[in-house]
Amino acid sequence: MSVENHAADDAATAFASHDHSTCRAQALQAADDLAAAQGVRLTPVRRRTLEILLETHRALGAYEVLERLGAEGFGSQPPVAYRALDFLVQHGLAHRVQRLNAFAACLSPGHDHAPAFLICRACNKVAEADAPEIRSALRAAAVGVGFSVERMTVEALGLCDACAAAERPE
Amino acid sequence: MSVENHAADDAATAFASHDHSTCRAQALQAADDLAAAQGVRLTPVRRRTLEILLETHRALGAYEVLERLGAEGFGSQPPVAYRALDFLVQHGLAHRVQRLNAFAACLSPGHDHAPAFLICRACNKVAEADAPEIRSALRAAAVGVGFSVERMTVEALGLCDACAAAERPE
DNA sequence: CAGACATGAGTTATCTCATAACATTACGGT
DNA sequence: ACCGTAATGTTATGAGATAACTCATGTCTG
Ligand SMILES: [Zn+2]
Ligand SMILES: [Zn+2]
Ligand SMILES: [Zn+2]
Ligand SMILES: [Zn+2]
Secondary structure (H helix, E strand, O other), rough: OOOOOHHHHHHHHHHOOOHHHHHHHHHHHHHHHHHHOOOOOOOOOHHHHHHHHHHHHHHHOHHHHHHHHHHHOOOHHHHHHHHHHHHHOOOEEEEEHHHOOOOEOOOOOHHHHOOEEEOOOOOOOOEEEEOOHHHHHHHHHHHHEEEEEEEEEEEEEEEHHHHHHOOOOO | OOOOOOOHHHHHHHHOOOOOHHHHHHHHHHHHHHHHHOOOOHHHHHHHHHHHHHHHOOOOOOHHHHHHHHHHOOOOOOOHHHOOOOHHHOOOOOEEHHHHOOEEEOOOOOOOOOOEEEOOOOOOOOOOOOOOHHHHHHHHHOOOEEEEEEEEEEEEEEEHHHHHHHOOOO
């Protein structure tokens, strides 16, 4: 397998040890591109918020982000964080993880997607898994009962291989 | 199609007009059976909580349930509701809807399942859709990246046919 | 039956997550 | 320079969830 960085690889890399600076750089580049392409303004708070999310593959709570922002001279009240995070989510630069009431940077922004999330309950890392079959299966089940799907949430809680190995000899 | 009441029918019925007393009676019967079968105690608060959830196909917030309980002479503090709800979820008599931070009675309890939910954003009704293909697809995607799934959340937000029809001539 | 133990129900207090409402500042077009 | 809009900031409050403790009730044992 090559060393390319497709979306499909994200899930694999998130839990494995890897050169994370690439993750960060790529996502930030994509964000800058998007801002330039569409007239969107990736302001300092917004960009910094994205950088904070990109520091880890864990999902961060809004208040966790806020604390960081406040410490760096930005506003220190909840709406500051929520607005920046909402912006990122809105523009596909971050995702909200329902299960954790938390946010994670998107690692393959630009190609509009709503991935499934794999959440390790031990290390708290989150991986995006692009699984179109899941989405189409759900959509199919929905039309069968007269329901039109607009947005969907697919999240799995479990153990990544690393944590599974670490837990076994408990 | 016959008038049987399988799990597969639930999704269809939830959004359609139907004889809801059957939903209620069936679910309560199943709950009583389960309590009798396993040594589990379906105490007054717990049973009443289930009844409250069963009044509607909407998902109710814990505080909504609590208000009802309190008004009927049960405890009026959050833990009362949360404990009863946790019990019901634990024993498969209710589900938690992540997207809404709310709870809905299970309409086909007993046969241990973790269904997908269809949530109408207009009427707020929630339907369970048993869709095994979704679960297996997600599980498959997970093993591919070294992740073992323990629990999964599949929820779709959208419009039921009735609400779609009502919304069109806006 | 008394005592010991477990489970459930109730309370108060507190915590985390999220948004409403409004004042202030920065930006872009004319 | 001027104005309108978008972004940032603030205070205050709403909504969801849990910790920690007390009390009642039921069950098992001797
Ligand atoms: Zn990385
Ligand atoms: Zn892990
Ligand atoms: Zn019904
Ligand atoms: Zn509806």
